[in-house]
Amino acid sequence: MTAREFRYGIVPPAQAATLSGRELLQGMIEGRFPAPPITQQLTFWLAEVGEGTAVFEGEPGAHLLNPMGIVHGGWTMTLIDSAAGCAAHTLLAPGVGYTTVETKVNFSRAIRADTGRVRAQARVVSKGRQVISAEAYVAAADGQVLAHGTSTLLVLQGAGNR
Amino acid sequence: MTAREFRYGIVPPAQAATLSGRELLQGMIEGRFPAPPITQQLTFWLAEVGEGTAVFEGEPGAHLLNPMGIVHGGWTMTLIDSAAGCAAHTLLAPGVGYTTVETKVNFSRAIRADTGRVRAQARVVSKGRQVISAEAYVAAADGQVLAHGTSTLLVLQGAGNR
Amino acid sequence: MTAREFRYGIVPPAQAATLSGRELLQGMIEGRFPAPPITQQLTFWLAEVGEGTAVFEGEPGAHLLNPMGIVHGGWTMTLIDSAAGCAAHTLLAPGVGYTTVETKVNFSRAIRADTGRVRAQARVVSKGRQVISAEAYVAAADGQVLAHGTSTLLVLQGAGNR
Amino acid sequence: MTAREFRYGIVPPAQAATLSGRELLQGMIEGRFPAPPITQQLTFWLAEVGEGTAVFEGEPGAHLLNPMGIVHGGWTMTLIDSAAGCAAHTLLAPGVGYTTVETKVNFSRAIRADTGRVRAQARVVSKGRQVISAEAYVAAADGQVLAHGTSTLLVLQGAGNR
Numbered sequence: 001m002t003a004r005e006f007r008y009g010i011v012p013p014a015q016a017a018t019l020s021g022r023e024l025l026q027g028m029i030e031g032r033f034p035a036p037p038i039t040q041q042l043t044f045w046l047a048e049v050g051e052g053t054a055v056f057e058g059e060p061g062a063h064l065l066n067p068m069g070i071v072h073g074g075w076t077m078t079l080i081d082s083a084a085g086c087a088a089h090t091l092l093a094p095g096v097g098y099t100t101v102e103t104k105v106n107f108s109r110a111i112r113a114d115t116g117r118v119r120a121q122a123r124v125v126s127k128g129r130q131v132i133s134a135e136a137y138v139a140a141a142d143g144q145v146l147a148h149g150t151s152t153l154l155v156l157q158g159a160g161n162r
Numbered sequence: 163m164t165a166r167e168f169r170y171g172i173v174p175p176a177q178a179a180t181l182s183g184r185e186l187l188q189g190m191i192e193g194r195f196p197a198p199p200i201t202q203q204l205t206f207w208l209a210e211v212g213e214g215t216a217v218f219e220g221e222p223g224a225h226l227l228n229p230m231g232i233v234h235g236g237w238t239m240t241l242i243d244s245a246a247g248c249a250a251h252t253l254l255a256p257g258v259g260y261t262t263v264e265t266k267v268n269f270s271r272a273i274r275a276d277t278g279r280v281r282a283q284a285r286v287v288s289k290g291r292q293v294i295s296a297e298a299y300v301a302a303a304d305g306q307v308l309a310h311g312t313s314t315l316l317v318l319q320g321a322g323n324r
Numbered sequence: 325m326t327a328r329e330f331r332y333g334i335v336p337p338a339q340a341a342t343l344s345g346r347e348l349l350q351g352m353i354e355g356r357f358p359a360p361p362i363t364q365q366l367t368f369w370l371a372e373v374g375e376g377t378a379v380f381e382g383e384p385g386a387h388l389l390n391p392m393g394i395v396h397g398g399w400t401m402t403l404i405d406s407a408a409g410c411a412a413h414t415l416l417a418p419g420v421g422y423t424t425v426e427t428k429v430n431f432s433r434a435i436r437a438d439t440g441r442v443r444a445q446a447r448v449v450s451k452g453r454q455v456i457s458a459e460a461y462v463a464a465a466d467g468q469v470l471a472h473g474t475s476t477l478l479v480l481q482g483a484g485n486r
Numbered sequence: 487m488t489a490r491e492f493r494y495g496i497v498p499p500a501q502a503a504t505l506s507g508r509e510l511l512q513g514m515i516e517g518r519f520p521a522p523p524i525t526q527q528l529t530f531w532l533a534e535v536g537e538g539t540a541v542f543e544g545e546p547g548a549h550l551l552n553p554m555g556i557v558h559g560g561w562t563m564t565l566i567d568s569a570a571g572c573a574a575h576t577l578l579a580p581g582v583g584y585t586t587v588e589t590k591v592n593f594s595r596a597i598r599a600d601t602g603r604v605r606a607q608a609r610v611v612s613k614g615r616q617v618i619s620a621e622a623y624v625a626a627a628d629g630q631v632l633a634h635g636t637s638t639l640l641v642l643q644g645a646g647n648r
Binding site: 010011028036040041065066073085100102106 | 266
């Protein structure tokens, strides 16, 4: 399966609000809901979700290079931010939203255009009533850690916004 | 000036090694060197450099949206990581490279497809022999802070790599 | 003024709840309220508060050393966390509390037992309804940056807790 | 075993340089080397080391309280910074030092004077030639996560300093 098989778009908020986070994300994986537009630009996609976990996969390439000729750290951060956010989202009931308050990423090894597909695996570390923290690791096919990071999420009850 | 006027590509490393960081970056601004490919995907560009400072501008749009219909935090992190890295790069002599060790970003306000052009302004906070830290702020046209963050860079003397 | 002139203790919550953050903190500076116990262990004290700003001072010493014989980074982090938290607290009305969600610190230069008094200056960068971020810089007497960091705070309305 | 049984001081650098990180740290646990002074102020101690791992224990108490009457986040950050740093140190050969470049901590649950002994368990996530990253989790006796964080360390070959 590659990123190119997906439809891109936004699930209407009124429809999304009827689903738990896990139902919504599972629907994206199965193609019943569109994948968000940013994933087309950056060739990555949601691959798996569980209870407090999420996995994204991404395909490096020449379109992602920074001035030094390696994949821009922003791509890696996008994978980590996505995985950590979705891991948290899997724990939220219908109508409950979240916003990412901050994300921090360590770049362990350079990712190159020909590194091959990478996986960003995330899990929730702590879930409070208002704050969730989740961590994510990006690894190459050989399992070596390429980057890792942590996100802090604010849970938004009802129509709440910070 | 918009992102669409740029040529995209990588400056050959042998050529880049003859230039100070500031000369290389100024050359990108002036169009004498190509802009890196990631900036085309993510509609942002280097706008200004100074001694230990750098400014990127970025154009939000529908191609950057996350599942909630707002601009993905990964885009904002890419701008901050780029601005902080280039601010550090302006202080490096020819033949001296750097790699970003980690970047951390706070998301203060949602960026929307119609937020309009944003600016990411960065400055070096501390420069040691091996480690540089720089901070960056992303602001809307009205000056309101949308996000802010810090990067830690490792200076690579000669052909060094970590 | 040194840390040794302070009374140490906790302001009773019922009394603290009648005061704005700034009133409470100004009362600590003026000695009308006790300084918190941790400040005695770690020889630091609140020196100034303003609208969204706070300054702590600290006295390094042999009691703060880590195994390498330099001041433990935990001391520096404590100053930054305190300054950032109090800068945010100055913006809160009576009865409104906060909790620090996360703090991240860059260590720029080693602090030694004989570095002399340092200052940690903090300011609020962004204030939302639920989330505040503040940054702080620790500097020596000569103004050189020794460390810097950012805290993210959650505002707790009424008796709320996360 | 409690913090009070330790001798406090600094291992002479010339002696420390003859030992691997793991030998030095194991010697502290066994009382053959003094514990660093900061651990007396903040009632915590090194409990275990392994290959790329370290565990600290700490005893909360009234001497650690912040103005809100809970244990200051600086204490928690000190445990995490210590555990992450020592986990990295266990991988270093004699004569090789390190310095912590940055530490980031999430505060998941309040620690109180009567929370009881906590454990900070750390492990190295990635080890490069110049940069090591390690993560640490602080847990109560019941295993609940109270805080977690990440440190980035710079390896110092010989007498190098950044």
